[in-house]
Amino acid sequence: MDTPRPSFTDHSTRTPSDADLDTLSRQLGRPVRDVVEIGARCRCGHPLVATTAPRLSNGIPFPTTYYLTHPTITAAVSRLEANGVMVEMTERLSQDQELAAAYRSAHEAYLAVRDEIAERTGVGEVPEIAGISAGGMPERVKCLHVLVGHALAAGPGVNPLGDEALRLIRQWWTPETCVCADAWDHSAEVPQQDRSRHRRTQGLGQEAIEAKRAERAERARLAALQAEAQDQADQEAGER
Secondary structure, eight states, rough: OOOOOOTTOGGGGGGGGGGHHHHHHHHHHHHSSSSEEEEOTTTTTEEEEEOOOOOOOTOOOOOOOOOOOOOOHHHHHHHHHHHHHHHHHHHHHHHOOOHHHHHHHHHHHHHHHHHHHHHHOOOOOOGGGGTSSSTTTOOSSSSSHHHHHHHHHHOOSOHHHHHHHHHHHTOOTTTTTOGGGGGGOTTTOOOSSOOHHHHHTTTHHHHHHHHHHHHHHHHHHHHHHHHHHHHHHHHHHHHH
């Protein structure tokens, strides 16, 4: 029988174990750092979202509190981004006052929780990112992965566009199902070399950092297009 999905407010299930950290590293293909909690778990218990300290151990401020890690969900969200969903959502924010107000509330909730995490973990205040949340909140949609991570960690009704994105990816993943068995290599050696973007970009100029960001975005776009093409091929094969 499947394990019930943990409560969103049960912090006892959020303390990361060594096994959790190994799983996160395998999911991401690199060692994780400064993970202080597991923001959300699959119904089987595996991590879906890593909660990261607002200041990394090397001193870098890190505004993205909830980092989506599950490969199946990240790929599904990348498909949405490649299909222009972020642009459509941003346009609606300028036209729908009720949606804009709810999205601003999500931004404020994100900041409040980040402050709580900073206090709970002993990181303390991080003035460099005061008032700055993530994902483009509160005025636009810049990264759906951030919004989905927030929606999974906070629970339904907090981030309206994160909730909407979760509904849009239901053909690939839902909270009621578990696809972890085939989502990553569970037997792979745990990555040890630190290849995180924070370490790679230290000492680089702003132009070089932006170039690296553009390179990552292009790789994500191509991966989403390849996944979409494979979905189409699988669908056509099934119709034959």
